[in-house]
Amino acid sequence: MALSSLAGLEESALVTQARQGDTVAFAELVRRYEGKIFRLAQHITQNREDAEDVLQESFMKAYEHLDQFKGDSKFYTWIVRIAVNQALMKLRRRKTDKSVSLDETIDTGEDTVVREIAAWGEDPEQSFSREELGSILDTAIQSLEPLYRSVFVLRDIEELSTEETAEALGLSVPAVKSRLLRARLQLREKLTRFFKRKGDDAFAYM
Amino acid sequence: MLTCKDFLSELSDYLDANIDAELRAKLERHITECPNCWVIADTTRKTIQIYKGMEPCAIPADVESRLMKALEKKMAAKGR
Ligand SMILES: [Zn+2]
Numbered sequence: 001m002a003l004s005s006l007a008g009l010e011e012s013a014l015v016t017q018a019r020q021g022d023t024v025a026f027a028e029l030v031r032r033y034e035g036k037i038f039r040l041a042q043h044i045t046q047n048r049e050d051a052e053d054v055l056q057e058s059f060m061k062a063y064e065h066l067d068q069f070k071g072d073s074k075f076y077t078w079i080v081r082i083a084v085n086q087a088l089m090k091l092r093r094r095k096t097d098k099s100v101s102l103d104e105t106i107d108t109g110e111d112t113v114v115r116e117i118a119a120w121g122e123d124p125e126q127s128f129s130r131e132e133l134g135s136i137l138d139t140a141i142q143s144l145e146p147l148y149r150s151v152f153v154l155r156d157i158e159e160l161s162t163e164e165t166a167e168a169l170g171l172s173v174p175a176v177k178s179r180l181l182r183a184r185l186q187l188r189e190k191l192t193r194f195f196k197r198k199g200d201d202a203f204a205y206m
Numbered sequence: 207m208l209t210c211k212d213f214l215s216e217l218s219d220y221l222d223a224n225i226d227a228e229l230r231a232k233l234e235r236h237i238t239e240c241p242n243c244w245v246i247a248d249t250t251r252k253t254i255q256i257y258k259g260m261e262p263c264a265i266p267a268d269v270e271s272r273l274m275k276a277l278e279k280k281m282a283a284k285g286r
Pocket of ligand 1 (some may be wrong): 209210211213236242243244
């Protein structure tokens with residue numbers, strides 16, 4: 001089938017064709033999601049080379065195991081789950097990186113610390129260029145612990161449900177929720193430094 | 207009465223609109239009376255919005271072409 005006629009096809013139709021061995025249909029699925037998967041891999045691994053490996057490995061695995069894909073979830077959710085597993089494996093293998101402690105529960109003892117409270121202006125991001133904003137957002141995400149980062153990326157950037165995120169990361173639903181809250185609050189705190197209204201001084205709280 | 211700590215522990219579900227009407231009313235009452243929690247809720251909501259609005263940058267051309275090459279190789283091997 002010609003590519004142009006595939007572009008408008010429903011995901012499920014593409015999956016059906018791909019499963020029947022239509023490589024062009026599979027390539028169209030790849031084209032649809034490669035950007036998101038690459039971004040997700042970069043966010044979790046924080047490393048471009050690793051992210052590219054994850055991207056390739058994920059679509060290779062998907063192609064290999066296409067017959068195991070049950071039509072009960074979306075293809076996108078399925079490929080995300082594969083990519084997350086590949087990315088987390090990469091992190092675990094990078095043993096020299098001491099900040100990676102996926103298997104431990106990171107509990108600082110303080111729940112939901114909030115240190116800085118200052119209102120933001122309207123559309124605070126407007127006062128930064130796209131590049132500046134991108135680097136502010138990336139740096140903030142980078143500073144999170146890997147599991148917090150993964151939960152935030154899946155829930156708030158890739159917009160998976162709590163249940164899908166739990167499944168992809170092998171966490172319980174309550175664990176996803178508590179990590180999401182902390183990740184959001186930590187990011188909020190970091191962004192406040194850039195986005196707070198001028199003249200509003202932060203004050204200690206709680 | 208809801209404390210700030212109670213409010214914070216429900217914040218995620220509140221922002222995701224994932225709570226029942228009764229709890230929502232309590233939380234909303236709290237933020238009308240507590241400016242700190244109002245600011246936290248507002249700035250956390252904006253934090254999420256800013257990240258959600260982030261457009262995925264286009265995949266670099268070299269990364270994509272290596273991906274497609276690897277897949278073609280794999281497909282050819284499988285199809286044989
Ligand atoms: Zn409060």
